[in-house]
Amino acid sequence: MELKVVRYSSSEESTLGLLFIDGVFACYTLEDEHRDVKVMGETRIPSGRYRIVLRAYGGHHWRYLRKYGADFHKGMLQIMDVPGFTDILIHKGNDNDDTAGCLLLGDSANNNQVKDGFIGSSTVAYNRIYAVVSDALINGDSVYLQVCDIN
Numbered sequence: 001m002e003l004k005v006v007r008y009s010s011s012e013e014s015t016l017g018l019l020f021i022d023g024v025f026a027c028y029t030l031e032d033e034h035r036d037v038k039v040m041g042e043t044r045i046p047s048g049r050y051r052i053v054l055r056a057y058g059g060h061h062w063r064y065l066r067k068y069g070a071d072f073h074k075g076m077l078q079i080m081d082v083p084g085f086t087d088i089l090i091h092k093g094n095d096n097d098d099t100a101g102c103l104l105l106g107d108s109a110n111n112n113q114v115k116d117g118f119i120g121s122s123t124v125a126y127n128r129i130y131a132v133v134s135d136a137l138i139n140g141d142s143v144y145l146q147v148c149d150i151n
Helices: 059-068 122-138
Strands: 002-010 015-021 024-031 048-055 076-079 088-091 103-106 144-149
Touching: 002 024, 015 122, 024 122, 048 122, 059 076, 059 088, 076 122, 088 122, 103 122
Parallel strands: 002 144, 088 103
Antiparallel strands: 002 015, 015 024, 024 103, 048 076, 048 144, 076 088
16 A cells, blocks of 8 residues: 655745545645654655554554543554654644644645644545555555655
């Protein structure tokens, strides 16, 4: 399975993108802003291609497991082998206060050139995307994320 994030708008606080799954639009994304020098928890990951795995430990995992139960939640979607970054997850959230370098999912997005970046209906988008991606991983499929910047 191939996920692709096309970043289409960057501001001083956030980056908005479009998530595609096997070439089909799935939802909007929000990340931290670009920085030439990484600031921990405040910088988006570099463009590139990364493997996605399920991570069954950590605070997000335990919170989501309590909320959703073991029938749905099998572990967090973790973006692996990002140069200079660790513990990068795909999860719910609405703005840059909810991401510490992670990738947030939502079904609506504002224009972050007009006001701070925001994505809405994050829980609905996350649940839908998580089900598809986690099922692929559980079934032994490889899942990769390609992150692209538009210039």
